[in-house]
Amino acid sequence: MNCRACGSGSLKEILNFGNMPIANGFLSERNFDKEGWYPLRFGFCPLCKMAQLISPVHPNLLFNENYPFLTASSDWMVSHFANLVDEVMERIGQPNPFVIEIGSNDGSLLKAAKGKGAGKVLGFEPANKIGSLARKNGINTILAPFEYLQAQLMIQTEGPAHLIIATNTLCHVHDLNDVLRGVKAALARNGLFVFEDPYLPDILRYTTYDQIYDEHKWYFSVTSVVNMLERHHLALIDIEPQEVHGGSMRYYVTHADSPISKKAYQAYSQERFIDLGRMQEFAGEVTYEIKNLTQTLGEIARSGRTVAGYAATSKSTTILNSMGYDAARAISYITDTTPVKQEKFSPGVHIPIVPPDALLTNPVDYVLMFAWNHWNEIRKKDSIFREKRVLPLWHTTKIAEKYSS
Ligand code: TMP
Ligand code: ZN
Numbered sequence: 001m002n003c004r005a006c007g008s009g010s011l012k013e014i015l016n017f018g019n020m021p022i023a024n025g026f027l028s029e030r031n032f033d034k035e036g037w038y039p040l041r042f043g044f045c046p047l048c049k050m051a052q053l054i055s056p057v058h059p060n061l062l063f064n065e066n067y068p069f070l071t072a073s074s075d076w077m078v079s080h081f082a083n084l085v086d087e088v089m090e091r092i093g094q095p096n097p098f099v100i101e102i103g104s105n106d107g108s109l110l111k112a113a114k115g116k117g118a119g120k121v122l123g124f125e126p127a128n129k130i131g132s133l134a135r136k137n138g139i140n141t142i143l144a145p146f147e148y149l150q151a152q153l154m155i156q157t158e159g160p161a162h163l164i165i166a167t168n169t170l171c172h173v174h175d176l177n178d179v180l181r182g183v184k185a186a187l188a189r190n191g192l193f194v195f196e197d198p199y200l201p202d203i204l205r206y207t208t209y210d211q212i213y214d215e216h217k218w219y220f221s222v223t224s225v226v227n228m229l230e231r232h233h234l235a236l237i238d239i240e241p242q243e244v245h246g247g248s249m250r251y252y253v254t255h256a257d258s259p260i261s262k263k264a265y266q267a268y269s270q271e272r273f274i275d276l277g278r279m280q281e282f283a284g285e286v287t288y289e290i291k292n293l294t295q296t297l298g299e300i301a302r303s304g305r306t307v308a309g310y311a312a313t314s315k316s317t318t319i320l321n322s323m324g325y326d327a328a329r330a331i332s333y334i335t336d337t338t339p340v341k342q343e344k345f346s347p348g349v350h351i352p353i354v355p356p357d358a359l360l361t362n363p364v365d366y367v368l369m370f371a372w373n374h375w376n377e378i379r380k381k382d383s384i385f386r387e388k389r390v391l392p393l394w395h396t397t398k399i400a401e402k403y404s405s
Contacts, residue, residue: 004052005218005228007178009364014279015042015212015286019067019317020321021347023213023314028344034260035347036061042212044279048227049271051139051200051219051279053212059145059174062215074291076377078108080244081167084194085112087270088163091252092192097162100124100186101155102146102179103169107134109256113163114139122158123149145173159397160188166195168245171218180232184255193234193253200224201271202247204278207396209286209316209322211246211372221274222267223252226260237265245397246373252330289396293319296393297368301330306364307393309334310378312341312353319370319395321348331368333358368393375403 001011027035038061041054089097101110104123113225123139123345124146125131131143144150164183173179183193189306200221201213211219214272223238226236238261239254249267260268312334320328328349335356336342344353359367369392371378380386385392394400 003048003052005049005050005224006045006048006231007136008045008047008310009055010047011043011052011221012024012276012279014040014051015168015209015283017212017318019040020214021317022057023215023317023347024062024352025317025347026312026341026344026353027050029350032345037348038214038265040214044276046276048224049204049221049274050224050228051221053217055212056174056217057214059126063145063172068123077244079193081383082112084165084167084196084250085109085116088165088192088194089113089116092163094101094162094190095119098122098159098188099148099163099165099235102164102166103143103172104131104134104139106130107137107139107141109165110139111137113165122154122159122161133357143232146179146182147175148181148185155186155400158192158254161186162188164191164193166193167249168197169183170195171197172215173221174217176218177232177405178229180234182229185189186231187255191254193374194250196242196248196250197375198245199241199247199249199371200350201274202276206246206402207289208246208315208397208399209284209289210313210318210395213314213318215314220249220251221271222249222251222264223271223274226268229253236260238263239267244373246362252309261264290322292345293395293398294323297330298328300366301327305366307366307368308359308364309346310335310367310369310392311374312338312346313370316370318349319368320321320351322345325349332364334363334370335359335367356382359390364390366393368389368395370395372403374397 018038038057043054044051068101072298099113099118101123104125110121115378126145130153131141159168197220200219225277227248233256235256237258240250242248333352333354341353
C-alpha cells in the first residue's frame, strides 16, 4: 500500500476497526436507515514514520453544513488559543503582521490575533455554517479549505503571510502535501508557520485509540513532521509540548534555511522507539482495552447498575462502535453541552444525547468519560464529580492513571 505522505509503497495496516459510522454524524431517528458505514483502518509507514488512515473517507462527508464543533464551546480551549496567540505574535516580532489561520472555525483565534495587533487576518474554513458565523463576527473568512491553488490566488491579492497558524487542523486534512505546498507558497520569506496536533507518542503512551476516527487522517510525531517538511523545503525550528487533546505538540516551521532547536532535536532522538514493532504492540493494547471495556460494561449492566456517557465527542464514536453492541447499549444516555447535538442520537449505536442536567434528573452509578481530555476542567466545574456522586469510568486504564492524581 502507498503511504499518503511520502508516496512509498511501504504503508502497513496496524489496526482494522471494520466499518464505522461518521464520527461526528450525530443524527435524528428519522435518519437511522440512511446512516453510512465506512471502513476505518489505521496504518503506519516505516519509511517516513507517518501514522495515518488508510483510504480515508471523502472530506465532503465530514466537513459539511452539519459539522457541529465550535471552538468557543470550551473555556479551556479559548484560553489555550489566547496563550498561543500571545506567544507566537511575540515570537515573530513583526509589527502589524498578516495572520492566516487554516481551519479557522468560529474565528476565536483570529479575533485574539487582531486584539494582539495583527494588521490583517484571514481564515480558511470549509464548514460553511461555522465559517459564516466567524464572518458575522467580523473575521475575514474564506469558506473553503486551504489548498495550494487557493493559496496562490490569495497571495496575489493579499500578499504573503507573516504568520500561518493551524491548530488541530493538519491532522484533519485530506491532501497533506497539497496544504504544505500552499503553506510554502503563502509564507513570507521570514514568516513563521505554527501548527499543533495530537502527538503520536502520547497516543501510544496512553493507548488513546479513540483519537483514531475518520477526521483524523494523520498522527504526527516530530520525526514524521521533519520528514514531511523536508519534502516541501520547509524546516522545523522548534517544538513545544501541549496538554490539549490528551497530549499535543506545537511545531514551529520556517523556510528551509534555519537550524533546529536543541529541544526539537532531543524529541526527534527520543522517538527512535517508534517502529513497526511498537505500532503492532499498540494494536495489541488497543484490542485488549476494547475487550476490557466491553466486559466491564456487560458486568455493570448484569448487576443492575447504570451508566451514562459524558460528552458526545467524535472520539466516543470509535469507542462505542468498536466495543460489543450490547455493551455499548448498556449506556442509557450521553450528556453534552452542545445544543445541536442534544435531541440527537450517537452515530452507529444510537444512544440518545441529552443536556447535562440529565445526570441530576435521571442519575446513574457511573459515567463513561468521553471528554477525558477536558477532565481537569470538568472535575472542577461539575458538582457531580466534585461531590463524588457519580464515578468516572475510563476506556483505557492508562488514561485513568494519568488523571488519577
Ligand atoms: P472535544 O473538544 O474533545 O472534541 O469534545 C467536545 C465535546 O464535549 C463537545 O460536544 C462538548 C462536549 N463537552 C461537554 O459536554 N461538557 C464539557 O464539560 C466539555 C468540556 C465538553
Ligand atoms: Zn511514508
